[in-house]
Amino acid sequence: MTEQPGIVIAGASGRMGQMLIRTVGESGRARLAACIERPGHGWIGRDAGEAMGAAPLGVRVGDDVAAALDGAHAVIDFTAPPASVALAQAAAQAGVVHVIGTTGFDKVQLDAIAEAARRVPVIRAGNMSLGVNLLVQLTRQVAAALDEDFDIEVVEAHHRHKVDAPSGTALMLGEAAAEGRGVELGAVADRGRDGITGARARGHIGFAAIRGGDVVGEHDVIFAGAGERIVLRHVATDRAIFARGALKAALWGQGRAPGEYTMLDVLGL
Structure with missing residues (x-):
């Protein structure tokens, strides 16, 4: 029988880390390496199981990244930008697929990840869910169909512990809207309004972030015209959707050529 791919979970104690541990264990398609x-x-x-308050899993949590990746097939990473960059370099050296759900990268960090992707498959997405990635496609199509008479606003809500804003998913949606309009997001993004801002600039894409409670993730893309609005919406109620998507990406990446991929590639969209 062919051995199941061995998956390494980075940031094991975090909300996503624990969900990933459970998801891998219950999948029947991979093993926790x-x-x-x-x-x-x-x-x-x-x-790891006992640390989570569950049954033992026979896998101890460690801090030696090279040892953890040795013999593994993929690492799934929902951590923080500096940790993800370091892990990208380690994954490239070990020759394992790197799935990145971390958000909030700057350009220097993204360049470092791109360099690592020259050696191994790197699958990075601001959101790993099927529904969100369909929403990205729909946003691009609607933006392409409507002209600048329709203002575009991206509104997102997350739990109080989220440290970056706008969310990675909100930025994905903004990028999709900008692509649909044929413009660069950086040239039209409006990411903060306070005080006397003046009238809204025609063609801009606005962002608003809400933080509070235990909200898993909600995203709205609003196309507001004169006398009508189109609202595209995704609501996540269970963090498991992201874990399942990340595991799907890790399995999809096996045997792929080195390079940077997104969940749109994984899902064939």
Whole structure:
């Protein structure tokens, strides 16, 4: 029997890390190869299952990235930009697929990830869910069909612990809208309004972020014209959708050529 792909989970103690551990274990299509946490974390040396308050999994959490990746097939990473960049370099050296759900990268960090992708498949997406990626496609199509008489606003809501804004998904949607309009998002994005701002600039794409409670993720793309509005919406109620998408990406990446991919590639969209 062919061995199931071994998956490494980075940031094992986080909300997504724990969900990924459960998802891999329940999938029947992959095995949990290792779990990684930052040096000094309280989970280091503990069985991952027991640390989560569940049954033992026979996999201890470690902080040695090279050892964790040795013999693995993919690493799934919902951590923080600096950690993801370091992990990209380690994954490239180890020759394993790197799935990145982390958001909030700057250009220098994205360039470093692109360099790593010259050696291994790197699948990076601001959102791993099927529904969101369909929403991205719809946003691009609607933006292409409507002219600048329709103002575009992207409104997103997340839990109080999220550290970046706008969300990676909101930026994905903004990019899709800009592509549909045939413009560069950086030239038309309006990411903050406060005080006497003046009238809304024609053709701009606005962003608004809401943070509070335990909201998993809600995204609206509003096309507001004179006398009518079109609203495209996605609501996530279970973080498991992102974990399932990330695992799908890790399995899809097996045997792929080095390069940067998105969930649109994984889903054939």
